Amino acid sequence: MNTPRMVATALAIGLFSLSSSAAVQTEELPKYVNIAAKTKEQRTLIANAGVSIEAIRSDGIWGFARPNALARVKKAGFKVLSTHSFETGRGGHQGGGMSAKDFPSEDSRFHNYNELITELDTLAGKHSDIAKVEQLGKTTEGRKILALHINTTPIELQSGQSTKPGAVFIGNHHAREHLSIEIPLMLAQHLLAKRNDPAIQKLLETRDIWILPMLNPDGSEYDIATGDYQMWRKNRAKNHDGTYGVDLNRNYSYFWNHGGASNDPSDETYMGTKPFSENETQAVKAFVEAHKNFKILLSFHTFSELILYPWGHTYDKINKPRDLQVYETMAKQMSKWNGYTPQQSSDLYIASGDTTDWTYGQQGIFSFTFELSPRSMWFGGGFYPGEGVIDKVFNDNLKPCLYMIDLADDPYRVLAKPLMSYGSSYQAPEKFISKIQNDGQNNGLFADVLFEKPAKF
Numbered sequence: 222m223n224t225p226r227m228v229a230t231a232l233a234i235g236l237f238s239l240s241s242s243a244a245v246q247t248e249e250l251p252k253y254v255n256i257a258a259k260t261k262e263q264r265t266l267i268a269n270a271g272v273s274i275e276a277i278r279s280d281g282i283w284g285f286a287r288p289n290a291l292a293r294v295k296k297a298g299f300k301v302l303s304t305h306s307f308e309t310g311r312g313g314h315q316g317g318g319m320s321a322k323d324f325p326s327e328d329s330r331f332h333n334y335n336e337l338i339t340e341l342d343t344l345a346g347k348h349s350d351i352a353k354v355e356q357l358g359k360t361t362e363g364r365k366i367l368a369l370h371i372n373t374t375p376i377e378l379q380s381g382q383s384t385k386p387g388a389v390f391i392g393n394h395h396a397r398e399h400l401s402i403e404i405p406l407m408l409a410q411h412l413l414a415k416r417n418d419p420a421i422q423k424l425l426e427t428r429d430i431w432i433l434p435m436l437n438p439d440g441s442e443y444d445i446a447t448g449d450y451q452m453w454r455k456n457r458a459k460n461h462d463g464t465y466g467v468d469l470n471r472n473y474s475y476f477w478n479h480g481g482a483s484n485d486p487s488d489e490t491y492m493g494t495k496p497f498s499e500n501e502t503q504a505v506k507a508f509v510e511a512h513k514n515f516k517i518l519l520s521f522h523t524f525s526e527l528i529l530y531p532w533g534h535t536y537d538k539i540n541k542p543r544d545l546q547v548y549e550t551m552a553k554q555m556s557k558w559n560g561y562t563p564q565q566s567s568d569l570y571i572a573s574g575d576t577t578d579w580t581y582g583q584q585g586i587f588s589f590t591f592e593l594s595p596r597s598m599w600f601g602g603g604f605y606p607g608e609g610v611i612d613k614v615f616n617d618n619l620k621p622c623l624y625m626i627d628l629a630d631d632p633y634r635v636l637a638k639p640l641m642s643y644g645s646s647y648q649a650p651e652k653f654i655s656k657i658q659n660d661g662q663n664n665g666l667f668a669d670v671l672f673e674k675p676a677k678f
């Protein structure tokens with residue numbers, strides 16, 4: 222029989238020995254671990270110990286842990302079923318042909334930092350009457366945090382301030398989640414390319430749209446800089462103990478440090494020294510606080526195929542019944558389009574200090590987190606699914622994005638009547654599915670791990 226442990230061991234020794242020759246390692250890489258846990262309460266304790274949970278099964282979790290976190294988990298009485306080199310967690314990406322400081326040739330469609338800047342400038346140049354690149358801040362390594370502002374009213378585009386209802390899309394809180402950069406970028410490309418399509422035109426004329434594809438360029442560049450994917454999650458701020466990185470999606474202030482985040486700087490889920498300690502989260506804070514017209518926000522992550530809504534910091538449900546009903550109705554509708562699982566974030570485990578708890582709890586913006594494809598680490602490549610999935614994932618999520626933009630004027634509208642349709646000019650997702658299945662390295666070997674429950678990252 223194929224136990225997950227045997228499968229993972231086979232992966233570790235059999236399929237992942239090709240990479241790393243060109244890598245220059247300055248820090249110890251995390252281990253990919255399998256830990257026994259059956260309930261969300263147990264998973265929360267594991268998250269509290271500093272493990273970034275990447276996949277959930279009924280009998281345990283898989284995730285990344287550095288040595289301190291692993292010691293804490295053991296001390297707390299959890300059974301560590303197996304540990305593996307982090308290459309195992311690549312879910313099949315073999316890293317062949319990768320040149321330093323960029324994506325491997327087979328993933329060249331993904332945008333690195335410079336390519337992203339160029340593309341945003343190109344879009345704004347081509348559509349300068351309705352689009353403009355704005356700098357929201359700078360990272361610790363000096364890279365620009367950029368957003369594309371789309372607004373058809375010249376004075377609003379020029380000033381950056383609008384009286385129209387606003388919708389915000391953010392990607393790349395986590396460095397290795399490169400697909401979370403591509404989807405918002407493609408949304409910008411689509412909105413501008415289709416600006417004369419009547420349904421899109423109506424949205425553009427009546428909404429204020431901001432797209433921020435790459436919030437964490439330092440981390441994202443680090444992930445591809447050494448000649449092999451580094452499985453890097455955090456930003457690249459230097460911590461007081463000499464380690465690097467804060468988990469930007471644990472650094473927001475709303476119930477910061479209320480579980481599911483670590484105060485050990487070496488951990489994957491390090492929350493930072495205080496709320497908004499990081500340049501990147503400060504940039505989002507200042508940006509959101511300066512735009513009182515924002516009504517809808519979507520933060521893209523990978524992977525697991527989930528639609529998540531607040532709260533993350535507590536198992537309690539949102540205590541405003543109408544708001545909860547809006548979230549549940551929207552999530553359910555969007556799940557019909559992208560096939561993802563809709564649920565409250567903390568149904569998986571507690572995570573505090575994330576973006577959407579703050580943007581909803583503090584700012585009153587209806588806020589979602591999408592965990593994009595693939596569904597699991599084992600089926601589809603985890604954080605590194607390959608460029609072949611990009612079109613499918615975009616097509617899966619285009620209608621949900623348009624729906625959010627549409628609802629920005631009044632999300633409560635969703636409770637009253639059916640909404641507009643968003644046209645039929647989109648390719649059906651089904652046509653890509655067989656490609657992904659055939660793409661995989663799994664070849665049916667890992668049947669017993671294909672059905673793991675998703676986790677959030």
Ligand SMILES: [Zn+2]
Pocket residue numbers: 394395398470522523677678
């Ligand atoms: Zn993430």
